[in-house]
Amino acid sequence: MKRTVKDLINLEGKVVLLRVDFNVPLDDGGKILDTTRIKQSLPTIKYLIKQKAKVVLISHLGRPQGFEIRKSLWPIALILINALPTSVHFINKVYGEDVKKRIDEIGNGEVLLLENVRFYKEEVECDMEFAKKIASLGDYFVNDAFGVAHRKHATTYGLARLMPNAIGMLMEKEVQALSEAVENPKHPFVFVIGGAKVEGKINLILKLLDSADSIIIGGAMAYTFLVASGVAVGESKVYDESVAYARDILNIAKERGKKIILPVDHVCIHANAKRKKVVVASEIVDDMVGYDIGPKTIELFKEEIQHAQQILWNGPLGKYEEAKFAKGTIEIAKAIANSNAYSIVGGGDSVSAIKMAKVEKKINLISTGGGATLKFIEQGSLPCIDVIQDRIEI
Numbered sequence: 160m161k162r163t164v165k166d167l168i169n170l171e172g173k174v175v176l177l178r179v180d181f182n183v184p185l186d187d188g189g190k191i192l193d194t195t196r197i198k199q200s201l202p203t204i205k206y207l208i209k210q211k212a213k214v215v216l217i218s219h220l221g222r223p224q225g226f227e228i229r230k231s232l233w234p235i236a237l238i239l240i241n242a243l244p245t246s247v248h249f250i251n252k253v254y255g256e257d258v259k260k261r262i263d264e265i266g267n268g269e270v271l272l273l274e275n276v277r278f279y280k281e282e283v284e285c286d287m288e289f290a291k292k293i294a295s296l297g298d299y300f301v302n303d304a305f306g307v308a309h310r311k312h313a314t315t316y317g318l319a320r321l322m323p324n325a326i327g328m329l330m331e332k333e334v335q336a337l338s339e340a341v342e343n344p345k346h347p348f349v350f351v352i353g354g355a356k357v358e359g360k361i362n363l364i365l366k367l368l369d370s371a372d373s374i375i376i377g378g379a380m381a382y383t384f385l386v387a388s389g390v391a392v393g394e395s396k397v398y399d400e401s402v403a404y405a406r407d408i409l410n411i412a413k414e415r416g417k418k419i420i421l422p423v424d425h426v427c428i429h430a431n432a433k434r435k436k437v438v439v440a441s442e443i444v445d446d447m448v449g450y451d452i453g454p455k456t457i458e459l460f461k462e463e464i465q466h467a468q469q470i471l472w473n474g475p476l477g478k479y480e481e482a483k484f485a486k487g488t489i490e491i492a493k494a495i496a497n498s499n500a501y502s503i504v505g506g507g508d509s510v511s512a513i514k515m516a517k518v519e520k521k522i523n524l525i526s527t528g529g530g531a532t533l534k535f536i537e538q539g540s541l542p543c544i545d546v547i548q549d550r551i552e553i
Contacts, residue, residue: 161547162325170210176297180304181218189229203327211267219277254292290317303327306527308543309534319546345468353378354474357401373418377476393447424453451477452487467500475508496521505532
């Protein structure tokens, strides 16, 4: 068991470097579209405030190439000012004498947010000299950024190698819930997977063939599996290099008596038609391109979900960002939320769909990780968790 923030004692006046994941979605003008990740970090921040620590927040936002004003974290400081019961400060640097001075100046139980750490290329390179400069600012390192726990970066992995450390409350909650879901699932356990690329999810599907009772496959990746099943998909997107893997997965599932459920009808357009009219088709032929699951598939998927006691969902079931192709994803989101199953939703698009369907309050765990969630389920841990010190049991 990894050491948690609550295992750290006598924090009054101590400087705690808290790695959070404030990588929130932005519109083209830099406006924050969703504050879920900020809200989910608040319990750990509030705990440290209550312990009268000096809380120094470290995060990234996007993938900037050097300094980009639209990816500065200062707007997040404004959100924190309204969300926290203490003074919140911001500085447009991540290390150096100016930062040390600001930390000295803030009071116990106050918060200082540093600038976007990815403005420095040394972050993603896990440059240990860069990590040492940041580590020199604090007494403890706490990692609560589950969404990037699969990435060996300077402030997710490097700091943990240099400082006394622990995981935060959000990280602890996600690790416990995902571990329980995979290692001791409630049955029937239904895994719903969508999105586009197959290759990055092959090992995940193989892993869950051990514990899931059925796997529902939708989204663009379903067309690769349909081709592997000998079903025509017209001009729908197929990852040719993954067809053989998909065929192997279908054969393994059959051998193990596990169900893999694929779409039986589709919402399509004729790619070569002058007017891109939407049609529902049981078979995708000629120049048709599938963009969503059809009504029969929605009912087929709902029927499986209805009997589940545990559901894990990752990836949309169609091109849901366009209203005319959103019905399948929205209907399945509602079905999962209204089921009696313990539900876990992970991945940015799936979380967006849950919110679009206005059912987020009915989901048991909305994971802040996308790739991190999938990697954790596949591997059972992540590099930035492994590097945290173990709890000393007395």
